[in-house]
Amino acid sequence: MARARSVLIVGGGSAGNTLAILLANSGVSVDLVESRPDWGVLGSGILLHGNALRVLRDAGVWPQVRDAGFAFDSIGILAPDGTVVAEQPDLHSGGSDLPSTLGILRPALQQILIDAVRASGTRVRLGCTVEKLDDQGEGAEAVFSDGTASSYDLVVGCDGIYSTTRESIGVTDRPEPTGMGVWRTLVPRPAELVRTDLAYGGPCHIAGYSPMSDDLAYALLVVDWHERDEADPADYAERMCAESATYGGLWPTIRAHITDPAAVHYTAFHRLLVEGPWHRGRIALAGDAVHVCPPTLAQGVAMSLEDAAVVAELLSSRDVWDDALLTEYRDRRMPRVQTVVDGSMQLAQWLREGNRQAAPALIARILTALIERP
Incomplete structure (x- = not known):
């Protein structure tokens, strides 16, 4: 053989x-x-x-x-205020x-x-x-x-x-870095979230959320990188809430669950x-x-x-x-x-x-x- x-x-x-x-x-x-x-x-x-x-x-x-x-x-596809476009x-x-x-x-x-x-x-x-x-x-x-x-x-x-x-x-x-990065976190899935919803524009390039399971959802904010790579990880939850503060739709519900900085990730795009x-x-x-x-x-x-x-x-x-x-x-x-x-x-x-x-x-x-x- x-x-x-x-x-x-x-x-x-x-x-x-x-x-x-x-x-x-x-x-x-x-x-x-x-x-x-x-x-x-x-x-x-x-x-x-x-x-x-x-x-x-x-x-x-x-x-x-x-x-x-x-x-x-x-x-x-959403407007920044959460209106479905x-x-x-x-x-x-x-x-x-x-x-x-x-x-x-x-x-x-x-x-x-x-x-x-x-x-x-x-x-x-x-x-x-x-x-x-x-x-x-x-x-x-x-x-x-x-x-x-x-x-x-x-x-x-x-x-x-x-x-x-x-x-x-x-x-x-x-x-090579592209000059852009993303804030990411997991939150409880709102019952009405059954697809990816993305808002283009506003303070961020993209503000979106997607269902990941019956219980959890994934929220993201795509931004310019600047010097955020030097930010204190202890401030990540506060920073993500601030970046998303003007977005509507499900963002108010999502922001209420962004409390643990260890659960927020910030990474650069390459x-x-x-x-x-x-x-x-x-x-x-x-x-x-x-x-x-x-x-x-x-x-x-x-x-x-x-x-x-x-x-x-x-x-x-x-x-x-x-x-x-x-x-x-x-x-x-x-x-x-x-x-x-x-x-x-x-x-x-x-x-x-x-x-x-x-x-x-x-x-x-x-x-x-x-x-x-x-």
Whole structure:
């Protein structure tokens, strides 16, 4: 019997976990290393469009994701005072048999994927890092932080925006700040909140809220970054309340629950797109390690999940794992990812310029293109 192909995945976030599930389920021998001992994630909520849900269905976790999240098929456009300006149907980018959009808590999605990784037979090492990678032509050797070493047919770095795998193989691209950031928090879901509602304009570029589960909602304010990165985290709840003070709609109800500064997150938006090769020898990159964009299209995680799907499809369907295969992976992903990154940046620029009329057409065009499988 032929030896099972072996893959090391560096990073246990959405992309790494999904890749592990897909590969292990296809018969590949998979090791996954994650630097965080608790394998957890930070953050509030996340919106997943249909093309992301399609990958999660292929990974076998759609029933769990569906039950943990809150699905809807439209988006509300509001004036800053809360008046509904328009209600737009969302496109079914994953096909008509999946919701247009699903809100879910980031920790809930992570736990669903963790459970599936464990069930797949993937060997998981937590609190472990890769100290050295050595491409050996027909494979690669990894030296781990506990002093052990193992050889693999392929290593895939899914270790995020500040990827050490990317740095170790000599890819010099780095994430760059966009000058914008976002306040985020979770609050009890008002009964009338059953879709994403976004207000463009007012003191912030975007003020919005989305259901994340039957019980919880996610509120966000997109603003210029300025020096907020130096703000005292103890003031975050007060700052978010102040930023949202003039917004109507459900904001008064939401503000009443923004009391714990530890529950408020403030992060900057970044841009990254590695335009050169996404691999060196038998060491490849995927997800946020090669592309990051502002969440103006809510497609960041979806693009990472699609990377995992394409890598798994190619590896499980080809007899030869070589430079040509990894080049095909990058060439197949690049046009789609570039469309999303460029579109997200264009929307961010329009928001900063106060030009919002062209945004719906751009969003519709990009989501329509994503209906086709990657």
